[in-house]
Structure formats: C-alpha cells, structure tokens
Amino acid sequence: MEALLFHSRAPFPIASVLVSLLLCILLATAVNIFSQLWKQHDTSKPPVVFHYFPVIGSTITYGKDPLTFFAECKAKYGDVFTFILLGRSVTVYLGASGNNFVLNGRQSELSAEEVYSPLTTPVFGTDVIFDCDNAKFMQQKKFVKFGLSQAALQSYVQLIAQETASFFDTYTPLQTGKGNNNTGILDVPSAMAELTIYTASSSLQGAEVRRQFSSAGSRIADLYHDLDMGFSPINFFLPSWVPLPRNRKRDAAQREMTRIYTDIIAQRRLESNAANTAKDTDAQDMIWNLTNNCTYKDGSKLPDKEIAHMMIALLLGGHHSSSAVIAFALLSLASRPDIQQELYDEQVRELGPGDLSYDGLQRLKLHAHVIKETLRLYNPIHSIMRLAKKPLVVTGNSGVVIPSGHTLLASPAFSARDESYFADPLKWDPHRWEKSSAHDTTDDDDDESSGKGSNNPYLPFGGGRHRCIGERFAYIQLGVILALFVRTFHIKSVRGKAGELLTTDYTSLFSRPLTPATVAWERRGRPIDPMPWIRGYLRRYAFFHTLLIAACIFLPWWIRRPDEGVQFAALRRIECTSLPQSEDVFVVMKTGSTVLRDRLPIHFETTFKCIPDYIIFSDAAESFRGHIVNDALSYIDESIKSKFPSDFQLHDHIRDKGGSALSTNQGWRLDKYKFLPMIKGALDARPNARWFVFIEDDTAIVWSNLLRWLASHDYRQPYFFGREEKVADRPFAHGGSGYVLSNAALRHAVNYMEPRMQEYFNLTNEIIYGDISLGWMLSDSGIPLTNVWPLFQGEPPDRIQYAEDIWCQPVLTQHHMSSQAIASLWMLEQANLLHAQSADLLHRDVFNALIRPTLSHRLENWDNGRGYEQACGTVSECETLCMADETCVQFRYASGQCRLSSRVRLGVPTASKFGITSGWLVQRIDRVYGGLQCH
Ligand code: HEM
Incomplete structure (x- = not known):
C-alpha cells in the first residue's frame, strides 16, 4: 500500500521541479534579453553580441562556423566585440591590428597558459x-x-x-x-x-x-x-x-x-x-x-x-x-x-x-x-x-x-x-x-x-x-x-x-x-620523362654546363691535394706482411647496401689485404669492385619474413630497385635481422675455420695483435669473446666493436638456434639492435660472453679515454672508424710490424702517434667529454681548478660549468652555439703517462 502511495505521488514532485526549472530558465532568458535591449551600452567596453540564453550565449553559432560568425558580428559591431562562450566573456579583435594586439601582447598582460593549460x-x-x-x-x-x-x-x-x-x-x-x-x-x-x-x-x-x-x-x-x-x-x-x-x-x-x-x-x-x-x-x-x-x-x-x-x-x-x-x-x-x-x-x-x-x-x-x-x-x-x-x-x-x-x-x-x-x-x-x-x-x-x-x-x-x-x-x-x-x-x-x-x-x-x-x-602511367628536363637544363644553364665539364677535365691537373685517390695510392704501395696462423681465422664483415659504397673501399686497401679468408654480408647480393657481397637475409625462411611484413618489404624493395632506393635509416631497420643468419652463413661457408671474427664495415682490426691473442686460446673450447654491454641486465657483445666465436662455440650455437629461429626473430623484431638477440641466444644456449674490453673498443682513438688501466693493453679492434682513421691505424700497425715485429701495438702507441700530437693548451668549440662537474665563472677558473687537482689532466668549460677529468680524451668539434671550450694540461700528461712502463 505504502509503495502504491509512493508511486502514485512520485510524478508530482518531479513535474514541479521541472516546471520550476523551466520558469527559472525563462525568467533568466527574459532578464538577459531585456538587459541587453534596454541597458545603455557602456561605450568604454566592447559591444556584446546579442544572445538569448545566458551562459550559452553565442556558443552554438560560434561553434558551428566561427568564420561566418565573425563576419556577421563584424558587420554589426565592428572589429572589436565580446561574445559569451559557455559563460565566459570572449573579446574578439579582428584584422591585422587585432592579430598584433593579441599575439604581440606583453607576457604580464596576456596569458596563453591560463587558457590552454x-x-x-x-x-x-x-x-x-x-x-x-x-x-x-x-x-x-x-x-x-x-x-x-x-x-x-x-x-x-x-x-x-x-x-x-x-x-x-x-x-x-x-x-x-x-x-x-x-x-x-x-x-x-x-x-x-x-x-x-x-x-x-x-x-x-x-x-x-x-x-x-x-x-x-x-x-x-x-x-x-x-x-x-x-x-x-x-x-x-x-x-x-x-x-x-x-x-x-x-x-x-x-x-x-x-x-x-x-x-x-x-x-x-x-x-x-x-x-x-x-x-x-x-x-x-x-x-x-x-x-x-x-x-x-x-x-x-x-x-x-x-x-x-x-x-x-x-x-x-x-x-x-x-x-x-x-x-x-x-x-x-x-x-x-x-x-x-x-x-x-x-x-x-x-x-x-x-x-x-x-x-x-x-x-x-x-x-x-x-x-x-x-x-x-x-x-x-x-x-x-x-x-x-x-x-x-x-x-x-x-x-x-x-x-x-x-x-x-x-x-x-x-x-x-x-x-x-x-x-x-x-x-x-x-x-x-x-x-x-x-x-x-x-x-x-x-x-x-x-x-x-x-x-x-x-x-x-x-x-x-x-x-x-x-x-x-x-x-x-x-x-x-x-x-x-x-x-x-x-x-x-x-x-x-x-x-x-x-x-x-x-x-x-x-x-x-x-x-x-x-x-x-x-x-600516372609512366615515370617522369627526363627529356624535357634535360633540354630545359641545357637551355638555361648551357654556359654553366660548359664550365662544369671544363672544370671536371682540367681540375685534376690544377689541384694536387691529399684527396682519397692520393691516399689510396699511398696505401697501395704498402705490402702486407704475411702472418702465421692467418688461415685459421675466418673474418665475417657486416655491411648494408645503403652504405657499402662509402665504407668498403678503404678495407680493400687495408684490412682485407692482410686477411686471407673473409666473407662480406649485406642486405642484398651484389658484386662490388670485384668482391662478392652476400645477402644475409636470404638465409631467413619466407615464413619468418612474412611475420614482419613492413620490415621485409624493404628487403624486397632493395631486390627490385637496388640499395640506393633505401634511406640510411631504412637500411638500419633491416640491419638487426642480419646477425642470426650471419652466424649460420659463416659456418656454412667455412665449417672448418678455427675462429670466426665478426666485424662491421666501420670496425678496424689490428690483425697481427688479434692473431697473436687468438693463438693463446684453444678453438676447441666454446669461446665467445666481445666487448660486453647490457640491456635489461643481460649481457651481450657489442656488434660494432667486433666479437669472436671459436669453432666449437659457433657449431653449438647454430645447432641450438635452428629449431628456435622463430622465437629469436620475434625477439629481434622487438628490440632495437640485432647484437642483443644474438648475445642472448648464445647465453641461452649455454655459451657465456667473455668481456674483452679494453682490447675490443667501441670507439675510435679520438674518443677513447686514455688512462693507466688501458695504457699498456693491446688494441685488437676499434669502432666508429672513418676511412681516414682505418687507414691511419693500419699504417701504424704496418710500421709497428716492421720495427718491433713481435710486439703488440698498444693503446700507448696509438695515443702517442695519433692523439698526443693534436693535443693543445685549449680549443674553442671543442668537446673533450666527461668528467666530474664543478661550478665556475670562466674557462681560466676552470683551468685553475684542474691545475689545483693533481689527478686532473683535462678540463672542459661551458655555461658556468667546469668538468675535470683524470683521463685524456681528444674529443670532437662542436657548434659555436654551445660555447664549449676544452683544454689539456699537456705537460702533466707527458709527465704522468711518459713515466708509465709497459712490459
Ligand atoms: C601546417 C601546420 C601547422 C600550423 C598551421 C600550425 C599553427 C600554429 C599556430 C597558429 C600556433 C600559435 C598558437 C598560439 O599563438 O596560441 C602554433 C603553435 C605551436 N605549434 Fe604549430 N602549427 C603547425 C605545425 C606544427 C608542427 C609540425 C609542430 C611540431 C613539430 C608544431 C608545434 C607547435 C607548438 C609546440 C606550438 C606552441 C608554441 C607556443 O605556444 O609558444 N606546430 N602552431
């Protein structure tokens, strides 16, 4: 009964609430309209756009088509007017003057953040x-x-x-x-x-x-x-x-x-x-x-x-x-x-x-x-x-x-x-x-x-x-x-x-x-027809064109500078000393079709002159300057490739149009997939090699050092040598620094990997670099990495931090090497072989030959790198701080911050906008490092 009463009474209060609400809205609307019609407009304020409903104001007309709304308002009120947008007063200022007034206002007067934040x-x-x-x-x-x-x-x-x-x-x-x-x-x-x-x-x-x-x-x-x-x-x-x-x-x-x-x-x-x-x-x-x-x-x-x-x-x-x-x-x-x-x-x-x-x-x-x-x-x-x-x-x-x-x-x-x-x-x-x-x-x-x-x-x-x-x-x-x-x-x-x-x-x-x-x-049916362009070019630039051809013919006679050609000619005259046990080692170089034209030529004049047995892997098969380049990705099953279509479309693209059709970045996208097939390809190519040395096209090898060092290890043991890095707390060998697998290790790894290909390609797809999945696969197979830093280096000589701990260590590899740097290191090795036949080329020797001569008191727009930081006002104060600390050998100053370091690093030039100045205490460096003896 009570429920019945309750239900029978319910509509009454709801209806009365609704009616009251409606009356309120009507009243507010009426007040709003009357106040706009009868209230005298205050001419010191912008006119307000006429609107029926308070709060809502002109929201709907503005929201539907703001530009038409502005045009209508301009016709009625001029360039400056206020309209109501969901309860807010918005004052519009139209025209170029309005743009200037609003966009060029003072920060203390106009705030963007309070509107947009x-x-x-x-x-x-x-x-x-x-x-x-x-x-x-x-x-x-x-x-x-x-x-x-x-x-x-x-x-x-x-x-x-x-x-x-x-x-x-x-x-x-x-x-x-x-x-x-x-x-x-x-x-x-x-x-x-x-x-x-x-x-x-x-x-x-x-x-x-x-x-x-x-x-x-x-x-x-x-x-x-x-x-x-x-x-x-x-x-x-x-x-x-x-x-x-x-x-x-x-x-x-x-x-x-x-x-x-x-x-x-x-x-x-x-x-x-x-x-x-x-x-x-x-x-x-x-x-x-x-x-x-x-x-x-x-x-x-x-x-x-x-x-x-x-x-x-x-x-x-x-x-x-x-x-x-x-x-x-x-x-x-x-x-x-x-x-x-x-x-x-x-x-x-x-x-x-x-x-x-x-x-x-x-x-x-x-x-x-x-x-x-x-x-x-x-x-x-x-x-x-x-x-x-x-x-x-x-x-x-x-x-x-x-x-x-x-x-x-x-x-x-x-x-x-x-x-x-x-x-x-x-x-x-x-x-x-x-x-x-x-x-x-x-x-x-x-x-x-x-x-x-x-x-x-x-x-x-x-x-x-x-x-x-x-x-x-x-x-x-x-x-x-x-x-x-x-x-x-x-x-x-x-x-x-x-x-x-x-x-x-x-x-x-x-x-x-x-x-x-x-x-x-x-x-469009066909690609751009080149003929109209060639004709247009010749018509418009005929004079320039003739000049260019003349310059190309006569330039080599006019200028003789140490360009790549001259440098290569000098390298060509140096014969490579043949070294014992070279035949036991198979070198595997990884490159890519977007970069090999720039990076391989120097290796043909240096590295590969001394290495009797090597193979080059890329993302497409081709012949380059008489050398065979193999496609590492051709070892991957189609069923695996089809799982990662967007990446492997690039591979098809290279096959159809050549490597130059890809950007360097796209070449990089494919790069990580080469690591796993490369180890299989290497084993297929030389099943009986004792050692497999994997390097990249910007890695330099000091071949004589490497051979001597490998000779002190047993290739029948499962060795995996490389410079250790970690991701997610798991070690792997950094690819660019080079890594070495003994025959025993490589056989074991390939056997382990083959039935699990899909799993490791899924991993490769998820991570950024292929050396990670290779390192993890080897570790899963039970072959741990032996870290061989500082023998294997991830940097070229000018970016290495030289100090006592690496001074007397041999250099086996260096990464991020330009053609010039590869040539310099190789010539240094050849000179060392002539003079000191059985002695290793040490970091000390590289430093003395390539870095020390370039160190000076100070260099502006130069970054020599890391160190502990101290605040100071000028470069000179920074230098004084370095001199006061007897372990310090170099300093770096930028924007009130001084960095001091006890390791020597040459570093790199920087843009002047960063205002970095670097300096070295050259005499102290000579005293400290000159006194170190290597036995
Ligand atoms: C055709 C394309 C674009 C147009 C028409 C455009 C237009 C504008 C306009 C008119 C402003 C000023 C807003 C104001 O004063 O309140 C602005 C600010 C801004 N734009 Fe763009 N933009 C475009 C593309 C881009 C792109 C590609 C980026 C990022 C790379 C970008 C990032 C920004 C940022 C961060 C601001 C805020 C700046 C500030 O408030 O100080 N815009 N944009």
Whole structure:
C-alpha cells in the first residue's frame, strides 16, 4: 500500500521541479534579453553580441562556423566585440591590428597558459609547454629549434619521401585499381591523417616510435587516439579531473606514452657506450637532441620525464594542423587539373627524374605557393586565445577598454580571408603569391620576445612569443607529400566545382575538411620523362654546363691535394706482411647496401689485404669492385619474413630497385635481422675455420695483435669473446666493436638456434639492435660472453679515454672508424710490424702517434667529454681548478660549468652555439703517462 502511495505521488514532485526549472530558465532568458535591449551600452567596453540564453550565449553559432560568425558580428559591431562562450566573456579583435594586439601582447598582460593549460597539460604531461613558467617554456622552444636544424631537416626529406612512397604502395584504398584500370576513390582527410602520423613519427620522433606504429602487438595507435580525445573543445571549459570515461582513458594513455618514451631514452642510454656517444641510428633525431644537447640556463639537464612530455607535445601538437592542410590542398587541386599539370611540369623542369632532396624542394616554388595559399584560405586554427590579466586599452582612438578576466581572441584565419587585404579572397589561387610577398613572415621575423611581424593579416603560424616552432618542418613534410602525390596520381573532384569553397568541419579544435571528402584518383602511367628536363637544363644553364665539364677535365691537373685517390695510392704501395696462423681465422664483415659504397673501399686497401679468408654480408647480393657481397637475409625462411611484413618489404624493395632506393635509416631497420643468419652463413661457408671474427664495415682490426691473442686460446673450447654491454641486465657483445666465436662455440650455437629461429626473430623484431638477440641466444644456449674490453673498443682513438688501466693493453679492434682513421691505424700497425715485429701495438702507441700530437693548451668549440662537474665563472677558473687537482689532466668549460677529468680524451668539434671550450694540461700528461712502463 505504502509503495502504491509512493508511486502514485512520485510524478508530482518531479513535474514541479521541472516546471520550476523551466520558469527559472525563462525568467533568466527574459532578464538577459531585456538587459541587453534596454541597458545603455557602456561605450568604454566592447559591444556584446546579442544572445538569448545566458551562459550559452553565442556558443552554438560560434561553434558551428566561427568564420561566418565573425563576419556577421563584424558587420554589426565592428572589429572589436565580446561574445559569451559557455559563460565566459570572449573579446574578439579582428584584422591585422587585432592579430598584433593579441599575439604581440606583453607576457604580464596576456596569458596563453591560463587558457590552454587545462586542455594541454593532461594530454602532454606536466612541467612542459603551458605547465611551466613562460621563461622555462621559451627555453624548451629553443631546444626544439636546435633539433630542427638545417641538417636534421635535410635528412627528414628522404625519410618522409620513403614513408610516403611506401604508403602509396600499400594503403588499401590506393591499391584498388592496380593491374586493371588503375583508378580508384580516396577519402583524402582519412588518408592524410594516417600518412602524416607516419611521416612525422619516422622523422621527428625517431625509429623506435615509428616502428611501434606498424608493429602488430603495439598499442601506440590506440594510445595516440585516447590522448587525442583529450583535445575535445569541451575540455577547455571542464576541469581536467572530471571523471568522464574519455578523461580516464586520456590519463591512462598519457602515463603509458610517457613510459614508452622514458623506456626508449633509458634503453638508448644503456646502449651508448662508456665514451658517451650515440649509436648511429639516433644521431640526428629529436630525442637525441633533447637528451644530449640541451641544458637549461641554470645548468640542469632536461629530466627524462620532461623529454617524454615534450615528445608527446610534438607528436600531437602539429599533427592535426598538418594533416588538415595537406588534405585541403589535395581537395582544392582535385578541381584544378591545370594546377596539377603545372606542379608536375615544375618537378620535371626543376628536378628531372631524380629523387626529391632538400635543395630540390626549395626550387619548387609553385608547390610552396600551393601550401601557402591553402594555409591562407583553410587555416586549421581559426581562433588564437589569451587571458587578459589587466584591463587593456584597444589600439587607436576608440577609447574601448577590454576588462581584465576576458578571454581575448585573434583570428588570422579570418583576416586572411578579408578582401581589404587579399583580392578575391575566397578564391583558392596559388599564383597570387608570385605577385606579392607583402604578407610574408618567416619564423626568423619573430624573436620570441619581440613578436615583430605580427601586424599582419597572414599569420597561419601565429606570431610573437607563442609563434609556432614547427613551420619549417611543416613546409618540408607537406612539400614532400604534395610533390610525391602529384608525381604519382591525377585526381578529380567527385563532388563540387572549381572555385567552390570546400566545406569545413569545425567540431573539433582544429578545423578540417568535412568527411568523407573523396576524390577519384588515377595513377600516372609512366615515370617522369627526363627529356624535357634535360633540354630545359641545357637551355638555361648551357654556359654553366660548359664550365662544369671544363672544370671536371682540367681540375685534376690544377689541384694536387691529399684527396682519397692520393691516399689510396699511398696505401697501395704498402705490402702486407704475411702472418702465421692467418688461415685459421675466418673474418665475417657486416655491411648494408645503403652504405657499402662509402665504407668498403678503404678495407680493400687495408684490412682485407692482410686477411686471407673473409666473407662480406649485406642486405642484398651484389658484386662490388670485384668482391662478392652476400645477402644475409636470404638465409631467413619466407615464413619468418612474412611475420614482419613492413620490415621485409624493404628487403624486397632493395631486390627490385637496388640499395640506393633505401634511406640510411631504412637500411638500419633491416640491419638487426642480419646477425642470426650471419652466424649460420659463416659456418656454412667455412665449417672448418678455427675462429670466426665478426666485424662491421666501420670496425678496424689490428690483425697481427688479434692473431697473436687468438693463438693463446684453444678453438676447441666454446669461446665467445666481445666487448660486453647490457640491456635489461643481460649481457651481450657489442656488434660494432667486433666479437669472436671459436669453432666449437659457433657449431653449438647454430645447432641450438635452428629449431628456435622463430622465437629469436620475434625477439629481434622487438628490440632495437640485432647484437642483443644474438648475445642472448648464445647465453641461452649455454655459451657465456667473455668481456674483452679494453682490447675490443667501441670507439675510435679520438674518443677513447686514455688512462693507466688501458695504457699498456693491446688494441685488437676499434669502432666508429672513418676511412681516414682505418687507414691511419693500419699504417701504424704496418710500421709497428716492421720495427718491433713481435710486439703488440698498444693503446700507448696509438695515443702517442695519433692523439698526443693534436693535443693543445685549449680549443674553442671543442668537446673533450666527461668528467666530474664543478661550478665556475670562466674557462681560466676552470683551468685553475684542474691545475689545483693533481689527478686532473683535462678540463672542459661551458655555461658556468667546469668538468675535470683524470683521463685524456681528444674529443670532437662542436657548434659555436654551445660555447664549449676544452683544454689539456699537456705537460702533466707527458709527465704522468711518459713515466708509465709497459712490459
Ligand atoms: C601546417 C601546420 C601547422 C600550423 C598551421 C600550425 C599553427 C600554429 C599556430 C597558429 C600556433 C600559435 C598558437 C598560439 O599563438 O596560441 C602554433 C603553435 C605551436 N605549434 Fe604549430 N602549427 C603547425 C605545425 C606544427 C608542427 C609540425 C609542430 C611540431 C613539430 C608544431 C608545434 C607547435 C607548438 C609546440 C606550438 C606552441 C608554441 C607556443 O605556444 O609558444 N606546430 N602552431
């Protein structure tokens, strides 16, 4: 009964609550309307855009199409007006003056971090970008700029081109027509979103991150998606802790992504050897730059967590804008076959049939104008916001003051469509930029603090202290994709006509084409015909051409300098002493088809002249200067290769097009798979050799030392010698330093490995370097590694730290050797054999011959490496500190930090921007080391 009563009464209170709520809303709406209609407008404040509902204000009209909303408001209220966005007062200042006012405001008056941080910090992570004080963020921006150096950008062109070409060859919607009518339909925004994430990750983010995007078991694509959901516009207004499922996923993804990056950094650190140098693969990328190159002004290094958060910011920060811009560009081109043809002709004229290069890209002016024009008409960032921390007087004589607490909004996207700045502004016309460069700014125009150049209607990358750092990268990335697309496809609009504006989707934070936005594509029939290019070249550069040919013919007579040819001629005159027991040792050299042309020739004049029995393994079979090069990967079963398609496609690619078709980085991707098959290949080739010595193409061997040392060991015992490194606490032999297996060890290892091939290839796929899986496989098979450092060295002479513990030890191998360094060491060995026949060549001898003569008192822009740190003000103080410490032999000074060391290291030149000076106490070095006796 009670239940019945309860149920029968329930509707009444709910209905009354609803009715009261409705009345409240009606009342508030009425008050809101009347106050706007009847209240006298305070002319010292910006006019407020008329709206019916409080709190909601103009949110819906602005959200649906901000640029149309701005245009309507401008017609009614002028360039400065306030509208209500979910309860906030947002004051818009349109036009070039508005851009300047907002982007170039003082840091004490306008805050970007207070607007953006609630949105970005949960996604990027703490202590970076908008979650730290502005001075720290400006230093972080400089660090990223270092990493986007000219050299880095040049290397990215190849990486991006390779990614794009392989995407065109594998992306399913682009394969439909293959083999029959060669046409199909493509949803451009989806395709470009996928492609730009691959190109940005393989170039900016480094090999490990890129690999995770295509590795079967990796969650990185899901994590990226979950993080990206954190960029929903609603998160501008809700506190980040609101327990929405989306926010929970975002936070978990943020933690997991941070872990992925910190693991990469830790693994790289483990693998960099004692002399603190990076492996070849990470030499150029942003993680390497942030880890090794960047120190805050207070002398502190970037913590790993901050590096991880900055990498996440770079991964997500530029992706949406870039993918939207290239999608808009292609969709615009789809209704302009005339411009597609002009772009194609430009490539024929400027590049010929050759590959894209950084310099080539700079010559493609129309390509750059297509991107520039797309950024004008379809700028993906329609609103740039700041919080007014003080009342701000609007420029000019209006007397209008923007109250403190308002959010300020500038819209370069709107000014770039304004007819007072651009004729026929809604027409997509890349040629307009040939006539005018009046609105150009480059990132050099904007000193972060001055913001000059912001009084401009065309600012797709912003301006002032918050100007985008990714502009040059974006131009490279978009330029390469555009050029390759035009080379490969003709496209046609499925809907829409030439000259019609493309429909934009404004629902996410970055505007993008409304999807699906499809085009019909057709593959171009044949590669670029070189003849028009050759004719054009000859016509335009005939004079230069003649000069060049004359120079090539006469140059060798005019100049005689110690170039490679002369050096090789000198080496050729030196005969190699034949050594006992050489025949017992089989040397196995690993190289790659992308590098062997540079690295092998010096070995043919030195190392291999003395070694009677050797084999060369690469990733493709070929004959190079009369030497057979074997394909190590041909030993791998097809069933195993098919498990790692993205990597082994590169192998097929080499087979079809030759090694020069791959970038060095792609060569590296294949490199790790060579280690396991190489040991089998070596045993097959010489089953009876006593010793198997494995080296790489930038490893030097002191052959006489090695033979003497091997003679003191029994090849019938299972020996595995190498320079020990560890990953996950497990030792392995570092491949570049060389390693040796006795016959007994190699036979045992191959027997053990063959039935477990799949298992060890899975391992190889997961880790970065193949020497790790080989070392672990040997250890699993019961053959432990014997560490033979310092006989086997991971460094060339100029990067070794010489001290008493290695002074009297023989040199057996050295790694990271240039051709010059290999030649020098080999000649030293030959001289030693002549003079001191049975004595080993020691580290002492190498130091005295190659390093000591180059040591001087001080060298500017030079880094001699590690040591313990002390604060001090000048280089001279640093030197005095070194002299006061009787164990110190060298010092290094940079930015108030002095490093002192008791080991001597020559080191390497550095860029002047790092301000590093190194010095040596030469007399002390001579006294200490000259007194050491080797017996
Ligand atoms: C076509 C592509 C791109 C466009 C149109 C674009 C546009 C912009 C704009 C307008 C700003 C200024 C925002 C403001 O003042 O509030 C900005 C800032 C920024 N951009 Fe880009 N961007 C692009 C690509 C990139 C790329 C590829 C990266 C990373 C490599 C990147 C990283 C950043 C960062 C970190 C900031 C914040 C700078 C600061 O607040 O000081 N952007 N971008």
